Amino acid sequence: MAVLAGCGGVGGGSGQNPAGGATLSTMGFGLVDEVAQVRVDLANKAIAPDVVQVGGSTFDAQQFLSAVASGTAPDLVFLDRQLVGTYASRGTLMPLGDCIARNGVDMSQYRDAAVQEVTLDRKVYGLPEFFNNRVVLMNGAALQAAGMTSADLSTKDWPALAAAAAKLTRTTPDGKLARIGFDPKIPEFLPLWAKANGVDMISADGRTANLDDPRLLEVLEFTLGLIQQQGGWGAFKAYRESFDFFGKENPLATDKLAAWPMEDFYLNQVANNSPQVQLLAAPFTDRRGAPIDLATGSAWAIPTGSKHPEQACTWIKTMSDAPTWIAAAQARAEKRRADGKAFTGIYTANRKADEKIFGELVRLEGQPVFESAVAAVLKAQDSAFTLPASPAGAEFRTAWQSAVTRVLEGRQPPAAALEQAQQEAQRALDSAPGR
Amino acid sequence: MRRREAIAAYGFIAPWIVGFVIFMAVPMIISLVLSFTDYDGLRQSSFLGLDNYATMLADPRIRLSLLNTMIYAIMVVPATMAVALALAMLLSNVGRRSAGFFRTVFYLPEITPKVAIGVLFLLLLNGEVGVVDAALGxxxxxxxxxxxDPAWIKPGLVLMNLWSVGGTVVIYLAALQNVPTDLYEAAAIDGASAWQRFRRITLPMISPALFFTLIVQTIAALQTFDEAYAAFYGPSTQTGTATDAALFYLIYLFQQAFQFLHLGYASAMAWLLFVIIMVITAVQVRVSRRLVHYEGN
Known part of the structure; x- marks a missing residue:
């Protein structure tokens, strides 16, 4: 098993490097761009002559389990914050209380919602990285052609939203979808819709499911209705799967999608591939009109089997520190400028870093489309929430996502699906470690 | 002399035996032990007796995934064998030079990564803009x-699977080329039609190859994972829209093991599948005694 654990996706070993220091291993992180490279360089400088060797890909549970079971856990692991609770509850991740105290980590610099995601039973198990916000993105040209504004697509007024979606939906003469009016992005974004209707799908301690709440049923019925009025799930999903979402022929550039809630990184995609597109953005709002934002992201954690926990702590502190993020953002801004493209910022879980990045480095004067889109994300960011850490996070998510899919496929009525999901989710939460 | 030969024989097969023991037998025994525990891969496990097996009986997703897998196997095995046999018969009738070319062409998809086939599935069979529906149109x-459409997802996967029948085609082609031509000549002289020659000569003569592929294809179908996982459950499809229609047994086993960290339960699931495969194979072997014709029998 030790041999298998050593294969693929793991950066470095725990040997000595040429400078005489230790080489720490990582899992789940790759040097994908200049933002990663600059930060890794700075973090390595902070622990020199020791060095963290990075060179993996995304977190792979199978690989991580093999490594832990064979006693060859990496010194550091980078994983989805939603998974932190699952591994922490099984004693695989080190509580960072000592690390935070010893290194003087300023926890107030991190966004509360992100810290909540990596906190289980009042213990912090990870330092948060990116902060992916969700806002409503809109195809300005489509809205203009329909004589509408972004206010017409507010998620505050659901009947008005349904009417606007119908107006923006286009079909071909033979009845096939030619443009989606509004994609509610369910099952994925159900927690966002739920919050908009006043529902937390899971309790703050991550141990009690709340999937049979009548207000969640209302959410599911409404979003299902949106999809049904746009051709039904089969046609809707098939049409959506035909999109080249991250290329030059993206659905905004090709006018195949009018509006949908989406992660903020899509702004970069548009700025990169189709800067001419009339992109509009607005915060997702609850039914009183107040902005809300479902945030997700990854975190750095230290496995209990780490052979160099002290260096690992200094390293992750530096990786997530404000000056490191700012240096990385500077590198990204310079690269974008050299390419003649807009720099729309990087959204981090570090509030102090974001203040500097968006206060000084993001310069979008003369590019009103991106300037207003970024402003919308920043406005949403202050109202962010996350799903709390849970020892059975994966099973909880599978339960509600399967329920929504059953409803979308017409195999179960919404009330019955949510009732079943509640039972499945609660059973998993009840049998999770720590009960 | 016989003793020395036996030692030499054991020496030659020793690498395989060592590999089998280390990589197959020992892990199988460990997984059998784990199936009686609540092992999660991370903590010390405790003994549960038959709890995992009892839980499986009451788990509706076990029933669903088994049913999905059985339906898929019932569709894909005959379809694969029929298409492969038809292609092999066509190939056996073309010239030697072009046969080599076509054999290569038919075999190429076999070496295509299954994950790529899963992604292709979504593109080619897309209900709105896919090539297949455009051709039907x-x-x-x-x-x-x-x-x-949940009702069409499994037939779609079967259709996609037919793309990689090259390995089976090669086996059938070899079997067809071993059928003595004088049997066909004698039958033709006796006035046998093409169908009669196929039914009375070809099928019995290649029945060992058919039986071999029946067993191999059945086992592969019951263990299907890659294409469906890539198309509906993989990282590129993380929109939470994984359909229950493609929840095959191994996909559910993988979820239990590596997403929910129920490795003990997943081990019990693996043993149930092992028993099912053994039973089905035993039935196939028993039935084959009447249907498979071996030369020399």
Whole structure:
């Protein structure tokens, strides 16, 4: 098993490097761009002559389990914050209380919602990285052609939203979808819709499911209705799967999608591939009109089997520190400028870093489309929430996502699906470690 | 002399035996032990007795995934064998030079990564813009939602699987080329029709190859994972829209093991599948005694 654990996706070993220091291993992180490279360089400088060797890909549970079971856990692991609770509850991740105290980590610099995601039973198990916000993105040209504004697509007024979606939906003469009016992005974004209707799908301690709440049923019925009025799930999903979402022929550039809630990184995609597109953005709002934002992201954690926990702590502190993020953002801004493209910022879980990045480095004067889109994300960011850490996070998510899919496929009525999901989710939460 | 030969024989097969023990037998025994525990891969496990097996009996997703897998196997095994046999018969009738070319062409998809086939599945069989439905549209047929309609997802996966029948074609072609031509000549002289020659000569003569592929294809179908996982459950499809229609047994086993960290339960699931495969194979072997014709029998 030790041999298998050593294969693929793991950066470095725990040997000595040429400078005489230790080489720490990582899992789940790759040097994908200049933002990663600059930060890794700075973090390595902070622990020199020791060095963290990075060179993996995304977190792979199978690989991580093999490594832990064979006693060859990496010194550091980078994983989805939603998974932190699952591994922490099984004693695989080190509580960072000592690390935070010893290194003087300023926890107030991190966004509360992100810290909540990596906190289980009042213990912090990870330092948060990116902060992916969700806002409503809109195809300005489509809205203009329909004589509408972004206010017409507010998620505050659901009947008005349904009417606007119908107006923006286009079909071909033979009845096939030619443009989606509004994609509610369910099952994925159900927690966002739920919050908009006043529902937390899971309790703050991550141990009690709340999937049979009548207000969640209302959410599911409404979003299902949106999809049904746009051709039904089969046609809707098939049409959506035909999109080249991250290329030059993206659905905004090709006018195949009018509006949908989406992660903020899509702004970069548009700025990169189709800067001419009339992109509009607005915060997702609850039914009183107040902005809300479902945030997700990854975190750095230290496995209990780490052979160099002290260096690992200094390293992750530096990786997530404000000056490191700012240096990385500077590198990204310079690269974008050299390419003649807009720099729309990087959204981090570090509030102090974001203040500097968006206060000084993001310069979008003369590019009103991106300037207003970024402003919308920043406005949403202050109202962010996350799903709390849970020892059975994966099973909880599978339960509600399967329920929504059953409803979308017409195999179960919404009330019955949510009732079943509640039972499945609660059973998993009840049998999770720590009960 | 015999003793020395036996030692030499054991020496030659020793690498395989060592590999089998280390990589197959020992892990199988460990997984059998784990199936009686609540092992999660991370903590010390405790003994549960038959709890995992009892839980499986009451788990509706076990029933669903087994049913999905059985339906898929019942569709894909005969379809693969029929298409492969048809292609092999066509190939056996073309010239030697072009046969080599076509054999290569038919075999190429076999070496295509299964994950790539899963992604291709979503593109080619897309109900709105897919090539397959566009081709059906030429004949006035409104193609189904292969990737979205639960009733059509398994047939769609079967269709996609037919793309990689090359390995089976090669086996059938070799078997067809071993059928003595004088049997066909004698039958033709006796006035046998093409169908009669196929039914009375070809099928019995290649029945060992058919039986071999039946067993191999059945086992592969019951263990299907890659294409469906890539198309509906993989990282590129993390939109939470994984359909229950493609929840095959191994996909559910993988979820239990590596997403929910129920490795003990997943081990019990693996043993149930092992028993099912053994039973089905035993039935196939028993039935084959009457249907498979071996030369020399």
């Amino acid at each position: 030429v004949f006035g047929i409104d193609g189904p939602g292969w990737t979205t």
